[in-house]
Amino acid sequence: MSTIDPVKTMAEPWDAGSPASSRILAQRALTAIVPSDSIAGRSLTAVVAILTFLAALTAGVVTMMVGSASDWQSEVGREVTIQVRPVSGHDIQADVNAAIAVAQNTPGVAAVRAYTKQESEALVEPWLGSGLALNELPIPRMIVVKLASGMTPDFAAMRVALAAKVPSASLDDHRGWIGRMRAMAETAVAVGVAILALVVVVTVLSVTFATRGAMATNRPIIEVLHYVGATDSFIAAQFQRHFLFLGFKGGAIGGAAAIALFGVLGAMNAWVSGTPAGEEAAALFGSLSLGITGYIAIFVLIVLMAVVTAFASRRTVNQTLENID
């Protein structure tokens, strides 16, 4: 076995140093341990942005729907009507005035307005057509009674008073159809919330899998950090911080895009307001304004995306380290 003397072979071509290179090096900032700009990272950001956009759209529509249903219910619930039927030999205008007086004397009533004869005839025109001599028809007269906010009048007493003073009058508190409409609105809201919940669950699962996919390309980094003596918590923190940023960035892009879309729709809604199409849209979707609840919901989604990506990356790091050991 031949041997070599290391002392005599110390001089190697690589022994020549370069002070200049160290000066150049001193001016550079250290590269992040986890690559900040990778194909997998950009893909994950795009996936998170698209999913957040879809989830934010769903959240926005659901919050608008909840707001519209609530506004509509309170609006309709604050109103009752008195119907005064014409009776031969009776002056219907006198009956209307008497009914108005009864309504005005009832505690909890804010305002009373009787439909004029012309307005009442206009109400039946869609069914009977125009150009008829409506004067000869016994068309009932409507009185709209607005209720004071926060007070519920004694409708039973009001009915008794009306029966005593205006026998041809009847009070309709809309309770029956308000109940049905309320049930319908609540069902629609429940369906909307259920869809939102499903969208959020699907989004969370998709982001989790996308994060794991992006993490797969980082296994060599985890291994090297492990082999150079990094603790598990140090490695997990590196990836968690990086993916928290990626998730927040993707979520913010998707959330901002959804808010911008709602802004455009709101502007379009304002532009067509007053037109028949605008009225139809308003009837269907309400004001098309996102409202503070919608903004909060979208912000929560953005934070959720960031937390999910960070958590998924940490979990993947821990699983990888378990496999290495």
Place this chain on the structure above:
Amino acid sequence: MIRFENVGLRYGVGPEVLRDLSFRIEGHSFQFLTGPSGAGKSSLLRMLFLSLKPTRGLISMFDSDIATLSKDDRATLRRRIGIVFQDFRLLDHLTTYENVALPFRVLGKDEASYRAEVVELLQWVGLGERMSALPPVLSGGEKQRAAIARAVIARPELLLADEPTGNVDPNLGQRLLRLFIELNKSGTSVVIATHDIALMDEYDARRLVLHEGRLHVYD
């Protein structure tokens, strides 16, 4: 420094790939670990590097029974060991300087506290002009030297090298061997896993020979 007593290793429910290994690695020592392909050299290196647990027996490292160590304790112990992989395992997005400085970085040290040391070592291994280069543009020999520099930068007490000359020409292999000898002279215990007989003939050192799962020691 390191003591193996009746250590055995099997993967899953398969047969034992390493059987009844009993040996010591003393401080400041130099040894080759050799044997035919598939003899278990890499498995033994992984056990020495605490990334593989034995299925039986006792391993004591730096006066600690490794079976009783927590994960963080193992990470702390691993910092006293440097390892050079056959495939280098350099991170492609970090410069040569950053790769070599990684052991300091994971300790949370400020760059100013280790910059001079890293630069000095890189110059010593002949990479002074390649500090800002990324691994994909380094030659095989340069990658190997960068990997060795990363393994020794934190002054480990034990250096493990897995086929360090496997990817380089014989001339560079001899130069790398001299580098390991120099490191050993400066106080680091060295274990070089290789099946390169010519390389082992270059330096008279202790040989640990694995054959059919058993270890034969030739002092």
